[in-house]
Structure formats: structure tokens, C-alpha cells
Amino acid sequence: MACLEKAQSSGWVYPTAVLCFYGFFANFKPAEPFLTPYLVGSYKNISEEQVTNILFPIWTYSYLALLLPVFLITDFLRYKPVIVVQGICLVINYVLLCFAQGMPAMKYLQFNNGMVTASEVAYFSYIYSVVSLDQYQKVTSYLRSTTLVGYTLGSTLGQLLLSVGKMPYFYLNAINLGTASVAFLSSFVLPMPRRGMFYKKESVAVSKQNNHCGTNGTVNSTTGTNTLSASPPDSIMPENNKKDKGLEHKSHSVASVLLQLWCSFKECYSSRRLIYWSLWWAFATCGYYQIFNYTQLLWNHVEPSMNASVYNGGVEAVTTLVGAIASFSVGYVKLNWDIWGELALGMFSAVNAGAVYMMAFTNSIWVCYAGYVAFKASYMLLITITTFQIAANLSMECYALMFGVNTFIALVLQTILTAIVVDQNGLGLDIVTQFIIYGSYYVVVSVLFLIRGVYTMSHYKCGRTTSDSCEDFTRDPKVHVIFSDKL
Known part of the structure; x- marks a missing residue:
């Protein structure tokens, strides 16, 4: 018995180690900080305007189109197949970057990259289906740290190879092809989860639904399944009836999961405070995606490669490190986020706006770099606070659902912004004008949350003042005299 308990408690080590190994090599990307110089340079000979107004918008559109179906099938397929597909797509990305030429290949590259990012939901959800609840915090920190370290070391190595070793961009992408292949191969040794986060409750949901509908049945205490007293055993059931029962059970299972998702959705957005945090998550993530995707084009405009x-690469490494320190410091900040949270969102959104404006209006690449560091560190600080506030008030299933919904809303907003501002079929604005618009976007977000934050704080102070007045009133001896006289 003691051996069995020990095996169960240590069962989280192997899948966590393999997933961390996968995440490290999937995010070890020496070539990614130099993607724009590689595309606009002699290797691909694509103009800056084509990269800005044609290629990069494809990633936004494909990510939006793929996120919802990938999110829905990930739990049904039990995560691992989607992680394997993500590994395949990563390898395809760098095969195309190394060996393919022409706009059609680069367009498919952007679509394929949308599949990579849409599949991240499987990577960050897989571990919760194979470890116990008491290990959630530990494995989450391991996964986040591993991806962060992988990206930082990859960016640092890319900068060193480029600046010190004078290595051409092509060989950086070749290294990326190797690391992506290692990640892809490691995905095969991940253990297959026996059940998903939502589908694991299938039998319980069916049982509850049957009991709710008044079905005459009993629940097997050993298996947790619902046994209908009116149904004959499978061994004596005709073959056609078995097939019909199987189809009915599958449709019932899907209906139960959809019902559970709907109940979880209502639970997620039943709190007004969580709605405000989620709105900031969606608005800020939309802007972050735009800045992250197009900042290399702005750098190339300010200082042609x-x-x-x-x-x-060095800037990305420093930025990630500063962001990690800012995120880590959140755990040591003692603040009542119910009162000050919305005001903090508004203030740091103003910092984001100032950083983006600084990037847009400067002619110095170093000032542009500094603006990007300030922007990304501020975003990572706030998204950590937001994630913590949301996760602290929800179950893991609800958190996963809210993560997907908030990301989907952010992508819808980003798609609208891209279609209007960036796409050649829209305004097709130049990169500097785009960043001015992104800065203005964060100004609007900042103003909205500053107003909301001031209202929340004023409402709290007024409520506290009223409470103190009532307390003073009841403590007044004259009041007790009056009350005693009347009694």
C-alpha cells in the first residue's frame, strides 16, 4: 500500500520532465528575433511592405480561424495528438524558412505558424490531465520557467552567433530546424492521458442528467457509471441495439460536455470583477500581439539591418529576463487587488501607451529597444497579476475555458485591427503610423480602466466612511440613552 501511494505521488515527475524538455526545445529559437531581416534580406528578397501588409496578417487570420476548433478537439483527443501536431508544424516552419522560396511558400508558413500558436492550449493544458490537483502549482511553475529559459537562451545564442561568430541568418534557421525536430521527437514519449479535463466527468454528467430527468437508474459506486435498470446487459442485447446504444451514448456524452462547458462559461463570467479583469486581458493581449508581431519591422525601419x-536577439533576451523579474515580483506585492487592481491596470496601460509612442516617434534604435523592453515588462507584470486573480477564483476547468475565451476575444479584436490598419485590402498603413495607432489604442484602454479604478476606489472609501459613521453612531452614549428611554 505504501509503495502504491509513493508511485502515485511521484507519477507527476515523468510527464512533467518530458513536457518541460519539449517546451524548452520548442521555444529555443535563435533565429526568431531575426525573422524580419531574414525575410527582407537577400535570402528571401521580400519587400518590407509585403511582409507588413500581406504575410504577417495571415498569421492573425489563421490563428483566429484555428483557435476555436483546436480548443474544442484538444480535450476530446486528450492533448497528446495535438502536441505532436504542433511539433510537426514547428518542423515544417523551419523547413520552409531554410529551403522554400517565393510568396506562396511564405504565405503557407504564416498559416502553419497559426496552427503552432493555436496548439499552445494543448501544451499548457496537458499536464493537468495527468497529475493530481496538489501538484498543479508546482508543475505550472516548471512549465512556464522552462519555456522562458528556452526562449531567453535561444535569443542569447542567436545574438552571440550573429555578432561574435558572424554566422549568416540561414544557419540560425538551420539550428532552429534541429531544435524543433528534437521537440517533435520528444512529443512521442509523452504518456497518453486516460481522460481529459472535461470528458473525465462524462459518466458523472450523464448520471446527474439522467437523475435530473427522472430516469430510473443506479450509479455503480465502483466505476462511477450509470446503470439503467430497464436496459438489458450487453451480452444479451442484439447487435443493432448495441450500435444504437453506443451512438446514443456518444451523442449523450458530447451533449453532457457541451452542457458542462456552458455551465462553466456562466460560472466564469458571473462575477463583474472577473469580467473587468478578462476585458483587460483581451484588450491588452490584442495590443501585445500586434506590437510583438510588427516590432521587428519597426526596428528594421529605424535601423535597416x-x-x-x-x-x-540580445534585446529579446533582456526583455524576457526583465519581464520574468517583474512577473516574479508580483508574488511579493501585498496589495488589495479588489480595490487597487483596476487602477493598476489603467496606470500600467498608460506606461504601455507611452512606451509604444516612444518607439513610434524616435529615430534612435536604442530608444526604440528601450521602449520595447518597458512595454513587454509592463505587459508581463500585468498579465501575471490578471492570471493570478482569475485563477484564484475559478476551478482549473473554468480557468482553462476562460483562458480560451479571453484569447479568442483578443484574436477577434486583433483581426479587426489588422484588417483595418495593416492589411493591404484595408488602409495598409506604414509601420510608423501603425505604432502611433497602437499607442492610441493603449491610451483608450488606460483611460477606461483609470475611470473604472477611480470609481471602484471611491465606492470603497464611501462605503467605508458610511460604515465608520454607522459604527460611531451606535457607539454614541446619547444614542443608547434615547433607545433605552423609548424602550
């Missing part, structure tokens, strides 16, 4: 040394 063909005329000067490029330090994109």
Missing part, C-alpha cells in the same frame, strides 16, 4: 549591426 543591411546597414548596421542587429541586436534583436
Whole structure:
């Protein structure tokens, strides 16, 4: 018995180690900070306007189109197949970057990259289906740290190979192809979860629904399944009836899961405070995606890569490190986020707006780099606070659902912004004008949450003042005299 308990308690180690190994190599990308110089340079010979107004919008559209179906099938397929597909798509990305030429290949690359990012929901959800609840916090920290370390080391290595070793961009992508292949191969040794986060409650949901509808049945205490007293055993049931029962059970299972998702959705958004945090998550993530996707184009505009040394990898490494420190510091901040949270969102959104404006209006690449560091660190700080506030008030299933819904809303907003501002069929604005608009976007977000934050704080102070007045009133001896006289 003691051996069995020990095996169960240590069962989280192997899947966590394999998933961390996968995440490290999937995010170890020496070439990613130099994607724009690689595309606009002699290797691919694509113009800056084509990259801005044609190629990069495809990623946004494909991510939006794929996120919802991938999110829905991930739990049904039990995570691992989707992680394997993500590994395949990562390998395809760098095969195309290394060996393919022409706009059609690069367009497919952007679509394929949308599949990679849409599949991240499987990577970050898989571990919760194979470990116990008491290990959630530990494995989450391991996974997040591993991806962060992988990206930081990859960016650092890319900068060193480029600046010190004078290595061409092509060989950085070749290294990426190797690391993506390692990640892909490691995905096969992940243990297959026996059940998903939502489908694991299938039998319980069916049982509850049957009992709710007045079905005459009993629940097997050993298996947790619902046994209908009116149904004959499978061994004496005709073959056609078995098939019909199987189809009915599958449809019932899907209906139960959809019902559970709907109940979880209502639970997620029943709190007004969680709605405000989720709105900021969606608005800020939309802006972050735009800045992250197009900042290399702005850097290339301010300081063309063909005329000067490029330090994109070093900047990404520093930015990730500063963001990690900012995120880590959140755990040591003692603040009543119910009162000050919305005001903090508004204030740091103003910092984001100022950083984006600084990037847009400067002619110095170093000022542009500094603005990006300030922007990303501020975003990572706030998204950590937001994630913690939401997760602290929800079950893991509800949190996973809210994560998917908030990301989907962010992508819808980003798609609208991309279609109007970036796409050649829309306004097709130049990169500097785009960043001015992104800065203005964060100004609007900041103003909205500053107003809401001031209202929340004022409402709290007024309520506290009223409470103190009532307390003073009841403590007044004259009041007790009056009350005693009347009695």
C-alpha cells in the first residue's frame, strides 16, 4: 500500500520532465528575433511592405480561424495528438524558412505558424490531465520557467552567433530546424492521458442528467457509471441495439460536455470583477500581439539591418529576463487587488501607451529597444497579476475555458485591427503610423480602466466612511440613552 501511494505521488515527475524538455526545445529559437531581416534580406528578397501588409496578417487570420476548433478537439483527443501536431508544424516552419522560396511558400508558413500558436492550449493544458490537483502549482511553475529559459537562451545564442561568430541568418534557421525536430521527437514519449479535463466527468454528467430527468437508474459506486435498470446487459442485447446504444451514448456524452462547458462559461463570467479583469486581458493581449508581431519591422525601419549591426536577439533576451523579474515580483506585492487592481491596470496601460509612442516617434534604435523592453515588462507584470486573480477564483476547468475565451476575444479584436490598419485590402498603413495607432489604442484602454479604478476606489472609501459613521453612531452614549428611554 505504501509503495502504491509513493508511485502515485511521484507519477507527476515523468510527464512533467518530458513536457518541460519539449517546451524548452520548442521555444529555443535563435533565429526568431531575426525573422524580419531574414525575410527582407537577400535570402528571401521580400519587400518590407509585403511582409507588413500581406504575410504577417495571415498569421492573425489563421490563428483566429484555428483557435476555436483546436480548443474544442484538444480535450476530446486528450492533448497528446495535438502536441505532436504542433511539433510537426514547428518542423515544417523551419523547413520552409531554410529551403522554400517565393510568396506562396511564405504565405503557407504564416498559416502553419497559426496552427503552432493555436496548439499552445494543448501544451499548457496537458499536464493537468495527468497529475493530481496538489501538484498543479508546482508543475505550472516548471512549465512556464522552462519555456522562458528556452526562449531567453535561444535569443542569447542567436545574438552571440550573429555578432561574435558572424554566422549568416540561414544557419540560425538551420539550428532552429534541429531544435524543433528534437521537440517533435520528444512529443512521442509523452504518456497518453486516460481522460481529459472535461470528458473525465462524462459518466458523472450523464448520471446527474439522467437523475435530473427522472430516469430510473443506479450509479455503480465502483466505476462511477450509470446503470439503467430497464436496459438489458450487453451480452444479451442484439447487435443493432448495441450500435444504437453506443451512438446514443456518444451523442449523450458530447451533449453532457457541451452542457458542462456552458455551465462553466456562466460560472466564469458571473462575477463583474472577473469580467473587468478578462476585458483587460483581451484588450491588452490584442495590443501585445500586434506590437510583438510588427516590432521587428519597426526596428528594421529605424535601423535597416543591411546597414548596421542587429541586436534583436540580445534585446529579446533582456526583455524576457526583465519581464520574468517583474512577473516574479508580483508574488511579493501585498496589495488589495479588489480595490487597487483596476487602477493598476489603467496606470500600467498608460506606461504601455507611452512606451509604444516612444518607439513610434524616435529615430534612435536604442530608444526604440528601450521602449520595447518597458512595454513587454509592463505587459508581463500585468498579465501575471490578471492570471493570478482569475485563477484564484475559478476551478482549473473554468480557468482553462476562460483562458480560451479571453484569447479568442483578443484574436477577434486583433483581426479587426489588422484588417483595418495593416492589411493591404484595408488602409495598409506604414509601420510608423501603425505604432502611433497602437499607442492610441493603449491610451483608450488606460483611460477606461483609470475611470473604472477611480470609481471602484471611491465606492470603497464611501462605503467605508458610511460604515465608520454607522459604527460611531451606535457607539454614541446619547444614542443608547434615547433607545433605552423609548424602550
